[in-house]
Amino acid sequence: MPELPEVETIRRTLAPRVVGRTITGVRVLSPKFVVGTGPEEFAEAVTGARIKGLDRRGKFLIMHLEYPKRARASSPCGGEEARDGPAPGGGDIIVHLKMAGQLLWCAPRADLGPTRRRHTHVVFSLDDGHELRYVDTRHFGRLYFTGGDVADRALRRALQTLARLGPEPCQGGLDWPTFREMLASRKARIKPLLLDQSFVSGLGNIYTDECLFRAGIHPLRRASSLSEAEARVLHRAMCEVIREAIELRGTSVRDYVDGEGREGSYAGRLRVYGRAGEACPRCGTEIARTVVGGRGTYFCPRCQRLGEEPARSRTNV
Ligand SMILES: [Zn+2]
Numbered sequence: 001m002p003e004l005p006e007v008e009t010i011r012r013t014l015a016p017r018v019v020g021r022t023i024t025g026v027r028v029l030s031p032k033f034v035v036g037t038g039p040e041e042f043a044e045a046v047t048g049a050r051i052k053g054l055d056r057r058g059k060f061l062i063m064h065l066e067y068p069k070r071a072r073a074s075s076p077c078g079g080e081e082a083r084d085g086p087a088p089g090g091g092d093i094i095v096h097l098k099m100a101g102q103l104l105w106c107a108p109r110a111d112l113g114p115t116r117r118r119h120t121h122v123v124f125s126l127d128d129g130h131e132l133r134y135v136d137t138r139h140f141g142r143l144y145f146t147g148g149d150v151a152d153r154a155l156r157r158a159l160q161t162l163a164r165l166g167p168e169p170c171q172g173g174l175d176w177p178t179f180r181e182m183l184a185s186r187k188a189r190i191k192p193l194l195l196d197q198s199f200v201s202g203l204g205n206i207y208t209d210e211c212l213f214r215a216g217i218h219p220l221r222r223a224s225s226l227s228e229a230e231a232r233v234l235h236r237a238m239c240e241v242i243r244e245a246i247e248l249r250g251t252s253v254r255d256y257v258d259g260e261g262r263e264g265s266y267a268g269r270l271r272v273y274g275r276a277g278e279a280c281p282r283c284g285t286e287i288a289r290t291v292v293g294g295r296g297t298y299f300c301p302r303c304q305r306l307g308e309e310p311a312r313s314r315t316n317v
Contacts, residue, residue: 002097004169004202005245006256006264007059010103013259014132015054017105022050022127023065030121033134033141036091036148036155045147046124049090058165058201061095061103091147094158095134100255101141104133112261137255165201170239174200180231183223190226190234191219192293203238206251206273209298211237213272218306219290219297244269272298 002010023046028039037045049065056062067090095103104112108131111117115137122134122143134143144158167174186193193199194208203211212219214237217230226234250256250264253274257263271281276289280300288301 001099001204001206001254002101002250002256003059003204003207004056005207005242005266006250006258007056007061007097007202008246009250009264010097010259011054011056011061013262014103014105017130017259018051018063018126018132019054020051021130023047023124024127025125027123027125028121029123032139033121033136033143034145035142035158036145036152042145042148045090045145046093057162058168058197059096059204060162060165061097063093063095065090065092091145094144094146094162096142096144096158097136098138098140098142100136100138102135102255102257102261103259104135104257104261105259106131106133106261161197164198166197166199168202169200170242174235176232176235179235180226180228183226183231186223188223189219189292190217190221190223191295191297193223195293195295200238202242205295205297206253206270207241207245209273210241210271213299213304214241216303218304219292219299220306272300274298 025047026043028034028043031039034042046065049067051063052066053064054061055064095101097103102116104116106112108125108129110131112120112133112135116135119137120133120135124132126132134141142154142158144155146155146159148155150156167178182199183190183193186199188196191208191212194203194211195205209219211234215230215234217226217234245251245264245266248264248266248269249258249262251266251270252263253267272287275287276298278287279285280287280303283300283302285300285302287298290297290299
């Protein structure tokens, strides 16, 4: 469920607090959450590493680690600083929150309540006395250690997914002519295509519906059927929705909170998502709910018409 704006908000709340800190200890309470290595090996590998940066790509958080002691020890002169990238035997940590993962920065004795206590799976101790806890009530999220066993199938799959992520919907150079070209060659329905992380990265079910509503495009339109003007409007809608959602620190409809446990406030700004039966804020027609590619999908049947395919225009809602 955390989509680009939520993961970016988590990154922004955590980065000033954890970047530059050294990991002084790791407790892996549920081994299945760490992928690519065993729990003891993972704790041993990253203890002593310094968090050099916290990046985001799509819905993934990437904790870049450097290993000063090992890097210096392996340097022939003994005085060289650690270089970019993992030192031999080291690696980065890729966090995929999936449905309900939370990465929480807190004091070591902080009691985050019975539910979070029960679902705390990995705890990093930092050299300033704080902790970074991975909490997940749904158990779908994972921490991938890139320095782990490359033959590990789950680790390899995650790294491939990361390598194949499409461009970010508004940052990273996806201009609208490029977007238009990308759409023109695809016959897929627009909603499942926007959800395909190898096409554009970071959009999930909530923001896809919001972007399509704002652009006035029916979720079942074929991508290649969008006119140049529609592609431009959709491109602009993606940028606006994502930017506004980041400004409001994301949408908390279920479990999402930022790195300090605070909820986001974009939920009140959602125009169609979760609003079946309510009046469309633009035309007053009842918002409809349908299922597209197995995902609950909200749209306004009047503002978002399936005009180009008359035979299918009576969408089942
Ligand atoms: Zn409407």
